[in-house]
Amino acid sequence: MKFCSHCGSDQLRFDIPEGDNRPRYWCPACQTIHYQNPKIVVGALPVWEGRILLCKRAIHPRAGYWTLPAGFMENGETLQEGAARETWEEACATVNISDLYTVFNLPHIYQVYVFFLGELADGKFGVGDESSDAGLFLPEEIPWDELAFPTITRTLKFYLQDMKTGDFPIRVQDIAPLGTPKPKLEP
Amino acid sequence: MKFCSHCGSDQLRFDIPEGDNRPRYWCPACQTIHYQNPKIVVGALPVWEGRILLCKRAIHPRAGYWTLPAGFMENGETLQEGAARETWEEACATVNISDLYTVFNLPHIYQVYVFFLGELADGKFGVGDESSDAGLFLPEEIPWDELAFPTITRTLKFYLQDMKTGDFPIRVQDIAPLGTPKPKLEP
Ligand SMILES: [Zn+2]
Ligand SMILES: [Zn+2]
Known part of the structure; x- marks a missing residue:
């Protein structure tokens, strides 16, 4: 995952979002968390x-x-x-x-x-x-x-x-x- | 899903990709199919x-x-x-x-x-x-x-x-x- 599928930003991060307890892909530009599940x-x-x-x-x-x-x-x-x-x-x-x-x-x-x-x-x-x-x-x-x-x-x-x-x-x-x-x- | 998470393209389509049998989000620019599952x-x-x-x-x-x-x-x-x-x-x-x-x-x-x-x-x-x-x-x-x-x-x-x-x-x-x-x- 290189781009935010919601806003198109290429500044995705992969670390623990605020209020969460495990690393996720998330987008600082639009705040979308891109959950990945089994x-x-x-x-x-x-x-x-x-x-x-x-x-x-x-x-x-x-x-x-x-x-x-x-x-x-x-x-x-x-x-x-x-x-x-x-x-x-x-x-x-x-x-x-x-x-x-x-x-x-x-x-x-x-x-x-x-x-x-x-x-x-x-x-x-x-x-x-x-x-x-x-x-x-x-x-x-x-x-x-x-x-x-x-x-x-x-x-x-x-x-x-x-x-x-x-x-x-x-x-x-x-x-x-x-x-x-x-x-x-x-x- | 508005942007391709692989290449950032905003030209995503939602229809049946070639060789498939059901509609998917897919990217004509980089050919990535964005599968969504339960x-x-x-x-x-x-x-x-x-x-x-x-x-x-x-x-x-x-x-x-x-x-x-x-x-x-x-x-x-x-x-x-x-x-x-x-x-x-x-x-x-x-x-x-x-x-x-x-x-x-x-x-x-x-x-x-x-x-x-x-x-x-x-x-x-x-x-x-x-x-x-x-x-x-x-x-x-x-x-x-x-x-x-x-x-x-x-x-x-x-x-x-x-x-x-x-x-x-x-x-x-x-x-x-x-x-x-x-x-x-x-x-
Ligand atoms: Zn975003
Ligand atoms: Zn693409």
């Missing part, structure tokens, strides 16, 4: 007849790696609507979203990931603009070494584990940067 | 010896009304750290955050509310900068007609209901604008 990444774990829908990413970051449909939540939608939209955009598939399943804190990159369980409406899918491939995977077919993000790996591991009991409790976990010994929260 | 409001339901900690808001909106400690999640923190920070800032109280409890979609104001259960560390509290009062309330003392937001009312109602069974399942609900007949999701 973003929500919302996704789905869409299943069809015992198989899980994965997409191969065609875009940065982690192009060429497999992911569950997921992306930044948009203004004006609910978490569930966002999860369904991402499934449509990345895999051309209609998913009926059901329960909240995993929530991950990624404080080092200012993100919170939220995944929902869901079932494909009719088993149909395709390859969306941001994907180079898509497919329905049996548990034993999941490409563990080619998954895009730790949030995907963990969500899939929980799902396979929970399939054995038929009970899918919500998990809330932290994911730390690579190299950090271990996460703060385990189930 | 914000997370994170809060706690702090209890102590059967009483619930509420704060009276000293600031806009809903000044003079009672709330659970809650506010915008900050970059660099986890949801739980945010809930504890808000409890400290609004009620000068140390809370040990435990389980995720309620999640509310408020798509019309681009927010997601997330509340955690918690217990006060030592029962001590005070009145934070953004509060005009604070107190520990028995269930029968909760000022239902003076609560600040529907998210607070619903979270407290669930809690009183769940106290009877000792089971506190996570609720995920939509909250629609005033005047809308009913929410999409009920438990």
Whole structure:
């Protein structure tokens, strides 16, 4: 951030505004404080007849790696609507979203990931603009070494584990940067 | 948003950028797309010896009304750290955050509310900068007609209901604008 989006001033400061307790971008010319807050990444774990829908990413970051449909939540939608939209955009598939399943804190990159369980409406899918491939995977077919993000790996591991009991409790976990010994929260 | 925060141009447009599918603020001069995404409001339901900690808001909106400690999640923190920070800032109280409890979609104001259960560390509290009062309330003392937001009312109602069974399942609900007949999701 180099210019004030409110008045155009190039004299932005980054320090603690009066009455606040943490550094912010703010504009001495018009007094606007430019708050920056974590973003929500919302996704789905869409299943069809015992198989899980994965997409191969065609875009940065982690192009060429497999992911569950997921992306930044948009203004004006609910978490569930966002999860369904991402499934449509990345895999051309209609998913009926059901329960909240995993929530991950990624404080080092200012993100919170939220995944929902869901079932494909009719088993149909395709390859969306941001994907180079898509497919329905049996548990034993999941490409563990080619998954895009730790949030995907963990969500899939929980799902396979929970399939054995038929009970899918919500998990809330932290994911730390690579190299950090271990996460703060385990189930 | 009137000026590009990247290059200072005052020629921002608000329409669908090439390759996108929804209107955004974007800058023809430097091609920066200024994404806007929902914000997370994170809060706690702090209890102590059967009483619930509420704060009276000293600031806009809903000044003079009672709330659970809650506010915008900050970059660099986890949801739980945010809930504890808000409890400290609004009620000068140390809370040990435990389980995720309620999640509310408020798509019309681009927010997601997330509340955690918690217990006060030592029962001590005070009145934070953004509060005009604070107190520990028995269930029968909760000022239902003076609560600040529907998210607070619903979270407290669930809690009183769940106290009877000792089971506190996570609720995920939509909250629609005033005047809308009913929410999409009920438990
Ligand atoms: Zn300014
Ligand atoms: Zn620009």
